[in-house]
Structure formats: structure tokens, C-alpha cells
Amino acid sequence: MKSLILVTSAAALSLGSAAMADGQVTKAAVLDTYADIAEATYADSLTTAKRLQAAVDALIANPSAEALEQAKAAWIAARVPYQQSEVYRFGNAIVDDWEGKVNAWPLDEGLIDYVDASYGGPSDENEAAVLNVIATPSFTLSGETVDASKITPALLEETLQEADGVEANVATGYHAIEFLLWGQDLNGHAAGAGARPWTDYATGDDCTGGHCDRRSEYLKAASDLLVSDLEWMAAQWADGGAARAEVMADEDAGISAMLTGMGSLSYGEQAGERMRLGLMLNDPEEEHDCFSDNTHNSHYYDGMGVQNVYLGEYVRVDGSLVTGPSLSDLVAEHDATLDAEMTVKLSQTMMALGRIKTAAEAGFAYDMMLERGNAAGEALVMGGVNGLIDQTKTIERVVAALGVSAIDFEGSDSLDNPDAVFQ
Amino acid sequence: MRFLSLALSILLPAAHIVQAAESEAIVQAHILPRYALLDSETAKLADAAEADCRPQSEALQTAYHSAFDAWIGVAHLRFGPSEQGDRAFALAFWPDPRGSTPKALGALIRDADPALDAADSFASVSIAARGFYALEYLLYDPAFKDAQTAEYQCRLITAITQDIHRNAAAIRAGWEDGYGALLAHPGNDTYRSADEATRQVFTALSTGLEFNADTRLGRPLGTFDRPRPNRAEARRSGRSLRHVVLSLASLRELAGLISDSDAELDRKFELALERADRLDDPIFAGVADPAKRFRVEALQQSVRDIRSVLSEHVGPRLGIAAGFNSMDGD
Numbered sequence: 001m002k003s004l005i006l007v008t009s010a011a012a013l014s015l016g017s018a019a020m021a022d023g024q025v026t027k028a029a030v031l032d033t034y035a036d037i038a039e040a041t042y043a044d045s046l047t048t049a050k051r052l053q054a055a056v057d058a059l060i061a062n063p064s065a066e067a068l069e070q071a072k073a074a075w076i077a078a079r080v081p082y083q084q085s086e087v088y089r090f091g092n093a094i095v096d097d098w099e100g101k102v103n104a105w106p107l108d109e110g111l112i113d114y115v116d117a118s119y120g121g122p123s124d125e126n127e128a129a130v131l132n133v134i135a136t137p138s139f140t141l142s143g144e145t146v147d148a149s150k151i152t153p154a155l156l157e158e159t160l161q162e163a164d165g166v167e168a169n170v171a172t173g174y175h176a177i178e179f180l181l182w183g184q185d186l187n188g189h190a191a192g193a194g195a196r197p198w199t200d201y202a203t204g205d206d207c208t209g210g211h212c213d214r215r216s217e218y219l220k221a222a223s224d225l226l227v228s229d230l231e232w233m234a235a236q237w238a239d240g241g242a243a244r245a246e247v248m249a250d251e252d253a254g255i256s257a258m259l260t261g262m263g264s265l266s267y268g269e270q271a272g273e274r275m276r277l278g279l280m281l282n283d284p285e286e287e288h289d290c291f292s293d294n295t296h297n298s299h300y301y302d303g304m305g306v307q308n309v310y311l312g313e314y315v316r317v318d319g320s321l322v323t324g325p326s327l328s329d330l331v332a333e334h335d336a337t338l339d340a341e342m343t344v345k346l347s348q349t350m351m352a353l354g355r356i357k358t359a360a361e362a363g364f365a366y367d368m369m370l371e372r373g374n375a376a377g378e379a380l381v382m383g384g385v386n387g388l389i390d391q392t393k394t395i396e397r398v399v400a401a402l403g404v405s406a407i408d409f410e411g412s413d414s415l416d417n418p419d420a421v422f423q
Numbered sequence: 424m425r426f427l428s429l430a431l432s433i434l435l436p437a438a439h440i441v442q443a444a445e446s447e448a449i450v451q452a453h454i455l456p457r458y459a460l461l462d463s464e465t466a467k468l469a470d471a472a473e474a475d476c477r478p479q480s481e482a483l484q485t486a487y488h489s490a491f492d493a494w495i496g497v498a499h500l501r502f503g504p505s506e507q508g509d510r511a512f513a514l515a516f517w518p519d520p521r522g523s524t525p526k527a528l529g530a531l532i533r534d535a536d537p538a539l540d541a542a543d544s545f546a547s548v549s550i551a552a553r554g555f556y557a558l559e560y561l562l563y564d565p566a567f568k569d570a571q572t573a574e575y576q577c578r579l580i581t582a583i584t585q586d587i588h589r590n591a592a593a594i595r596a597g598w599e600d601g602y603g604a605l606l607a608h609p610g611n612d613t614y615r616s617a618d619e620a621t622r623q624v625f626t627a628l629s630t631g632l633e634f635n636a637d638t639r640l641g642r643p644l645g646t647f648d649r650p651r652p653n654r655a656e657a658r659r660s661g662r663s664l665r666h667v668v669l670s671l672a673s674l675r676e677l678a679g680l681i682s683d684s685d686a687e688l689d690r691k692f693e694l695a696l697e698r699a700d701r702l703d704d705p706i707f708a709g710v711a712d713p714a715k716r717f718r719v720e721a722l723q724q725s726v727r728d729i730r731s732v733l734s735e736h737v738g739p740r741l742g743i744a745a746g747f748n749s750m751d752g753d
Contacts, residue, residue: 090751106521123522125520125521125522125654142649164649165645165646165648165649167520168520168521263746263747263751264747264751266747267747267748267749267751268747268748268749268750268751269751272749276509276512280509280512280513280516280549280550281516281523281527281549281550281551282548282549283523283549283551285521372538372547372548372549373544373547392746392747395747396622396746396747397615397619399744399746400618400622
């Protein structure tokens with residue numbers, strides 16, 4: 001273990017010196033790399049979303065068990081680049097304002113389709129928790145009659161998403177699609193993901209779950225929306241795009257945005273809301289990718305995104321490497337010891353998240369780790385949480401060392417929906 | 424001589440010397456006494472439940488209110504011993520947007536879960552079924568306090584109060600037996616400099632204000648078209664506004680210590696507390712009444728004003744900005 005860390009930091013050091021070979025690292029060059037990695041990450045998210053869209057089209061055209069499995073595999077692959085993009089969300093208002101369309105979570109899935117009786121009914125918090133749009137062509141929402149006879153991207157985006165002002169009404173994005181492909185995970189803390197039968201998309205008498213045509217319509221609309229939403233975001237980071245321009249407009253604010261994204265994702269979001277909370281509640285529905293049981297990957301690639309931003313490196317889905325002058329180089333110029341501390345802590349977090357992933361892939365699913373009294377699972381998850389908390393402390397030190405202290409970022413989403421989990 | 428003092432001032436700018444003294448004062452005058460109070464009040468709560476665990480017990484209800492008051496006075500101190508072993512999470516799980524507390528309590532009662540028979544096993548139960556907010560359901564929610572499973576619920580109430588006291592005592596011990604010294608005397612691996620110690624406390628203060636404005640007040644406010652009075656904190660026991668008042672009073676004490684009694688900051692606190700006093704709406708039911716709603720909004724704005732003064736005037740004067748906090752996420 002020790003030697004692996006040494007190898008990793010040695011690699012980082014040699015890359016660092018290469019980037020600095022021709023003199024001082026400038027903030028502008030670091031921001032260029034940051035924007036280049038964003039552009040590549042969102043472009044890869046788009047590429048893999050298009051593959052998902054094609055697999056969904058094939059499933060709808062010729063429903064079969066194989067076609068459903070292929071769509072699921074495409075969804076899993078699409079998550080790899082997208083999760084690495086999440087570090088861009090905090091600190092870049094343009095991303096934070098948009099991300100709810102593609103990655104909102106957690107969701108009351110009964111809004112979308114049939115659910116098990118154990119799911120419960122409408123709640124104090126959400127009257128639409130069991131609306132079941134797929135089975136209901138016309139319904140009342142916030143006192144108004146909604147015509148849902150045709151399920152279109154516009155219906156999902158404009159009427160159902162955050163219906164009645166409730167965040168848990170998630171009608172679009174990866175997790176809505178995930179639910180439509182896998183269905184509810186009814187295994188509780190036992191192994192196994194959702195097990196939606198492929199016949200939920202069958203035509204005629206083979207149809208199960210009712211309204212297969214409307215379910216297909218929903219899945220198609222959600223997949224098309226995902227592609228168009230990602231197209232938009234990828235364009236914002238391309239040359240001349242608004243997100244890139246914003247980052248480059250003020251160098252100190254740009255560096256601050258990088259560190260804000262790293263710290264906010266590490267601490268409040270991933271360590272707190274996504275990992276520790278589910279563990280303390282012993283609730284398998286608090287899993288981030290709860291239908292597909294893909295949470296171990298979701299956490300792993302979130303962590304990797306933070307590391308990407310610091311090291312200025314991203315491996316694309318075609319295997320090529322995007323790299324350039326990095327935040328690590330910049331910090332090393334100010335304080336080489338602090339840079340080493342940051343690099344090592346990021347590596348330690350990735351090792352801890354890697355252990356969760358390894359155990360899950362070997363059959364110890366993430367929801368099993370959350371079970372009350374499961375000491376091994378608790379140790380695995382807390383290993384990741386502690387790594388993330390520890391690296392946040394060093395991110396704060398980096399903020400202070402670079403003198404870019406203006407971390408008081410709140411996207412409009414956080415202001416409007418202060419559903420913080422704890423304080 | 425002159426050279427020496429110049430060198431010293433580079434190494435230790437004046438502000439930093441003041442800050443080190445401040446963090447010691449904050450530990451001695453704010454953190455330790457308030458955790459001592461939480462420890463003693465939660466001991467009384469556990470004793471009261473031991474003596475009479477029926478929800479209608481007046482002594483138990485009185486002890487619940489006093490202990491909860493003491494918690495609100497330290498709820499913003501989310502670092503160090505409160506974060507170890509999930510103690511603070513287990514004391515206070517709120518907000519609860521998915522209704523986890525009634526669900527988790529319902530499941531324990533339905534299964535007559537034996538987890539409550541031993542302290543160790545109860546400590547592994549979901550945080551949603553532990554702490555003050557779970558206790559509130561059992562004491563005040565009709566679905567629980569009037570249920571037919573009184574014997575089990577009585578034991579559950581006792582187990583929760585003992586768990587609360589155990590966690591409170593453990594946090595106090597953590598502060599008194601080492602962590603307090605780390606914060607009071609920076610230059611250790613946890614707080615490498617006076618700045619790091621000050622930043623920790625500054626973050627707690629800033630986050631505490633944010634939590635009052637955005638969560639305690641913001642959740643029930645919802646939007647003008649869709650107010651959410653049922654989301655008010657601890658409304659079943661009538662404590663929603665009381666929490667804002669108690670929290671602001673405690674934050675004001677901390678703000679005075681960290682800012683060298685900044686007059687402008689203190690005036691903002693005074694204004695917010697005056698507005699809270701005049702509100703006369705203990706559970707924010709008025710959020711749904713346009714004629715009363717604006718007064719809750721005005722209180723929220725005055726809490727945000729305190730935070731603005733803190734981040735725009737006091738922080739720069741101290742050379743400190745808030746670090747990351749748990750509200751940075753969704």
C-alpha cells in the first residue's frame with residue numbers, strides 16, 4: 001500500500017516538473033487545463049449518452065431481454081464520465097443551475113411509474129409521490145389539470161420536473177432513466193438490484209406492468225432530453241462557450257471556483273449527504289444509484305473528478321489523456337510540502353473509494369454495507385467519508401496558501417432549496 | 424532590537440496573537456460551559472424518563488424542553504468530538520425530508536425490536552430513530568403517544584434519553600480531555616496555526632447563521648405560492664421559533680468572542696432577536712398567511728444581514744473566510 005502511494009506521488013511529481021519545464025506556471029494556463037478537462041468530460045458524457053439513446057431506441061423497436069441488458073450496460077458506461085464532471089458543479093453557477101435536469105436525486109419514483117405497495121402513498125412532503133404518470137394520462141397537479149396523454153420531453157421538463165415545488169419529483173435525467181431500466185430494488189439490504197422485466201416494454205399481450213407504450217414513450221423522452229441537455233453543457237465549455245469564458249474572466253475567481261468545486265463536492269455533498277447519511281440511516285434507498293446498485297462506481301468517479309481537477313489529468317472514454325499545467329503545479333510553486341500533502345490525501349481517498357468498489361464488484365453490494373450492525377460495511381464507507389473530510393481540510397489550506405479566499409459560493413439552487421441534511 | 428521586532432511581526436502578525444487568545448476564550452467561555460450544561464440537562468432527562476417514561480409525564484416533558492434548549496445552544500459546533508462516532512447526528516437528525524424518523528420509529532415499534540435492550544445495540548440503530556427529534560415524535564405526535572403499544576414505547580423513550588445523555592457526556596468529555604486544548608492552543612496537527620483555529624470557529628458561526636436562515640426559517644417559508652408550515656422544526660412540541668431565538672443568542676455570544684465585540688455585528692444580532700421576539704408565531708404557522716408571512720421573511724432577512732456583516736466586514740478584518748460546510752451540497 002505504502003509503495004503504491006509513493007509510486008503515485010512520484011508520477012505526479014514527474015508530470016509536475018514536465019509542466020513547469022519552461023518556467024512558471026500561470027493561473028491562466030491552469031484554468032485552460034481546467035476548462036479543457038471540463039470540455040472533454042462533458043463531450044464524453046454526451047458521447048456515452050448518445051450510445052444510451054441508441055440502445056433505448058433499439059429496446060423500444062425490438063423489446064427483448066438482451067436489448068434491456070444492453071441499455072443497462074450503456075447506462076452504466078455513461079455514468080463513468082458524467083460522475084467525473086460533478087466536481088464542476090459547485091463553483092460554476094452555470095453548471096449548478098443546470099445539473100438538476102440531468103442528475104437530480106433522491107427521487108420519489110412513484111411519480112413516474114408503478115411501485116411496490118411497501119413504498120407508501122402521498123406524503124406530507126410530496127402529494128405527487130405516487131402519481132404514476134405512465135398509468136395516468138390526465139391528472140391534477142397543484143390545482144391544475146394536466147394533459148399527459150402524450151409523454152413528451154416538454155411534459156417531463158416543464159410540468160413534471162420538480163412538480164409542486166418538490167425536489168423529490170425528479171422526472172428527467174440519469175436517475176429517472178435508471179428507474180425505467182431497472183425498476184425498484186426490492187431486495188432491501190440483501191444482494192441484488194432492481195429487476196424490472198423486459199416485458200415492461202413488450203407490445204400487445206406480452207406487456208407487463210401496464211401501459212408499455214407509455215413507458216416506452218417516457219423512456220424515449222427522458223433519453224432524448226439527456227442527450228440535448230448534455231449537448232448544451234458540452235457547448236458551454238467549448239471554445240467561445242459561456243462556462244469557459246466565465247472561468248477565464250477573472251483568474252483568482254477561476255482558481256477559487258476550482259477549489260470550491262473540489263471542497264464542496266468532497267465535504268457537504270459526497271462525504272455528508274451521499275455517503276455518511278445513508279450509513280447512519282441504514283437506509284438502502286439512500287444509495288445514490290439505488291435502482292442499479294451502481295453506487296460504488298458513482299462515489300468512485302466523483303472522487304476521481306476531484307483528483308482530475310487537482311492533477312490536471314483526465315482519461316477520456318477513448319483512452320486518450322487530457323493533461324496540462326495543473327493546480328498541483330501552481331500549489332507546488334508556493335509550497336511543495338502542501339502540494340505533496342494534497343496529492344497524497346487525494347490518493348488515499350481514491351484508495352478508500354476503490355476498496356468500496358472492489359468489495360461491491362466482488363458481491364458485497366453497497367446496500368449490504370449500509371445494513372445496521374454491518375461493521376465491515378461501515379468501515380468501508382467511513383473509510384471513504386474520512387478520506388473526503390481529511391482532504392477537505394487540506395483543500396482549505398490550499399485556498400489559504402493561494403490567497404483566493406472568496407469561497408462563499410451558492411448556486412441559486414442551494415439558495416432556493418436549502419434542504420441541507422444536517423448542520 | 425528594531426530588526427528583531429520586525430522579524431517577529433512578520434512571523435506573528437498582531438492579529439494572529441489576538442486570535443490565539445480568542446480561541447482559548449471561545450473554548451473556556453462558550454464551548455465548555457455550554458457542553459457542560461448539555462451534559463447535566465440530558466442527565467436529568469434520562470433520570471426523568473427512568474422515573475416516569477409515559478409521554479404525558481410533566482416532569483419528562485419539562486426535562487425534554489430543558490435538554491433540547493441546551494442542545495440548540497451547541498448545535499452549531501459541528502466539529503471535533505461532536506463529529507466522532509456520529510454523536511451529533513445521533514442527537515439531532517433534522518431536517519427529515521423523507522420522513523425517516525416516523526418510519527424508523529414505526530419499524531422498531533412494529534417489530535418490538537430488541538435493539539433497545541442494550542446500549543451498544545441501540546447505538547447501531549438508525550439515527551432517525553434516536554435523539555431529540557425522535558423523542559419529540561414519541562412524546563407529542565398523536566400517532567405515537569396515543570398508540571396501543573405503550574409498554575414498548577415507554578422503554579423506547581427511556582432508551583432514547585439514555586442514548587442522548589451518553590452522546591452528550593461523550594462530547595463533553597472529548598472537549599475537556601484534549602480537543603479543547605487543540606483548539607485553544609493551535610500549533611498542533613489538527614490546528615496548525617491560529618488562523619486554522621479561527622477559521623474553524625468562524626465557519627461554525629457562519630454555518631449556524633445559514634442554517635437558521637435557510638433551514639429553520641427557509642423550510643417552513645417555502646415559496647409564497649407554496650408555503651410549508653408542516654416543515655417547521657419541532658413544531659409538535661411548539662419549539663420552532665424558540666430554536667431560532669436560542670440559536671441566535673448562542674451565536675451572538677460566539678460572535679462577540681471571535682470579533683472582539685464588534686459593535687456592528689452585535690447590533691445586527693440585536694435587531695434579529697427583536698424581530699424574533701415580536702413575531703408571536705411559535706411554530707411559524709403564519710407563513711401560510713400573507714398578512715403574517717412577511718414578518719417571518721423579515722426575520723430571515725435580518726439573520727442573513729448578520730451573516731453579510733460577518734463575511735464582508737468581520738472576516739476580512741480578521742483575515743479569515745469561512746471554510747467548507749455541510750450545507751455546501753444539495
